[in-house]
Amino acid sequence: MAQGVLVFAEQVDGSFRKIAYEVVSEGRRLADTLGETVSAAVLGSGMEGIAGELGKYGADKILVGDDPALVDYTTDAYTNVLFDIVKDNDPRILLLGASSQGKDLSGRLAARLGVGLAIDCIALKLDGEKLIATRPMYGGKVHAEVALEGTPQMSAVRSNVMEIVEAQKAGDVEKVAISPGVVKTRVVEKRLEAASKVDLTEADVIVSGGRGMGGPDYSVIEKLAELLGGTVGASRSAVDEGWRPHSDQVGQTGKVVSPNVYIACGISGAIQHLAGMGSSKYIVAINKDPEAPIFKKADYGIVEDLFEAVPAITAELKKLKS
Numbered sequence: 001m002a003q004g005v006l007v008f009a010e011q012v013d014g015s016f017r018k019i020a021y022e023v024v025s026e027g028r029r030l031a032d033t034l035g036e037t038v039s040a041a042v043l044g045s046g047m048e049g050i051a052g053e054l055g056k057y058g059a060d061k062i063l064v065g066d067d068p069a070l071v072d073y074t075t076d077a078y079t080n081v082l083f084d085i086v087k088d089n090d091p092r093i094l095l096l097g098a099s100s101q102g103k104d105l106s107g108r109l110a111a112r113l114g115v116g117l118a119i120d121c122i123a124l125k126l127d128g129e130k131l132i133a134t135r136p137m138y139g140g141k142v143h144a145e146v147a148l149e150g151t152p153q154m155s156a157v158r159s160n161v162m163e164i165v166e167a168q169k170a171g172d173v174e175k176v177a178i179s180p181g182v183v184k185t186r187v188v189e190k191r192l193e194a195a196s197k198v199d200l201t202e203a204d205v206i207v208s209g210g211r212g213m214g215g216p217d218y219s220v221i222e223k224l225a226e227l228l229g230g231t232v233g234a235s236r237s238a239v240d241e242g243w244r245p246h247s248d249q250v251g252q253t254g255k256v257v258s259p260n261v262y263i264a265c266g267i268s269g270a271i272q273h274l275a276g277m278g279s280s281k282y283i284v285a286i287n288k289d290p291e292a293p294i295f296k297k298a299d300y301g302i303v304e305d306l307f308e309a310v311p312a313i314t315a316e317l318k319k320l321k322s
Helices: 018-034 048-057 075-089 100-113 219-227 236-240 271-277 306-321
Strands: 005-008 038-044 061-066 093-097 117-121 123-127 130-137 142-147 153-157 172-175 205-209 231-234 261-265 282-287 300-303
Touching: 005 018, 005 075, 018 038, 018 048, 018 093, 018 123, 018 153, 038 048, 038 075, 048 061, 048 172, 061 075, 075 100, 093 100, 100 117, 100 153, 117 130, 130 153, 205 219, 219 231, 219 261, 219 306, 231 236, 261 271, 282 306
Parallel strands: 005 038, 005 093, 038 061, 061 172, 093 153, 117 153, 205 231, 205 261, 261 282, 282 300
Antiparallel strands: 123 130, 130 142
16 A cells, blocks of 8 residues: 655755755655655765755655666656656655756656656645645646646645755665666766856746846846845846846746745746746836836836846845945
């Protein structure tokens, strides 16, 4: 009989991503409701040294798949190994993060397991033993509650929406035998962004620029983002113009983000963009067009040229911090 919660704890280059702590914490909350245990699966190479820290967030057991074949993420290898872990442990619930890697992996894994999948979820709850997931639909215009079918009940949760809670458990580390199987792809090159840049999906503060930036010089909002300890995003129009890389794009065809503060500078607020940042806790809009749709979504709005408003905000923040 299926029992317990299994979470996939994502890591990059030997360090857990923030979403890993979020899914372990959420798994702990669900397991406590069921009166069951939490196991965390960690895949990579040289993982035993860091695996135990997941016990701090509620993992009773950490299952480590450690092999040189897993040093870089490939869909085939990770799916094959995680599939075996799921079959060996027979969890009631399986949670992943809805990061780029998590979305890729969860879709393939759900198909392999023959179960339903609720992806990009912003809330989870239990109705008896049935997992109910809340996820945005139609560009964030509605929230749907989805009942999961099959075993395990499988969900991939949006970054930055589940609370990280320390709940110390045993955190027993167990190395599992793995079989990467047939891998049809390989990593031929890695291009990493600057180590100082916070990933958009995990940032607490994002300052984004749109067509109103007028060109590739984003220094005015980069200074504000740096001062706030955040990172810089962009609208699709800015990316299409070649002003920012696609990795900076926020929106339906870019990254879906949920920071505490989202500052939209020179962004009109097309529905595709709102779908990518609508779940932000606080939204600040700066636009010289008072009729811009972004103001309907914003908690705070400034009708002003961004090249006047943003430097003024930056200057005041510097005064407050000095």
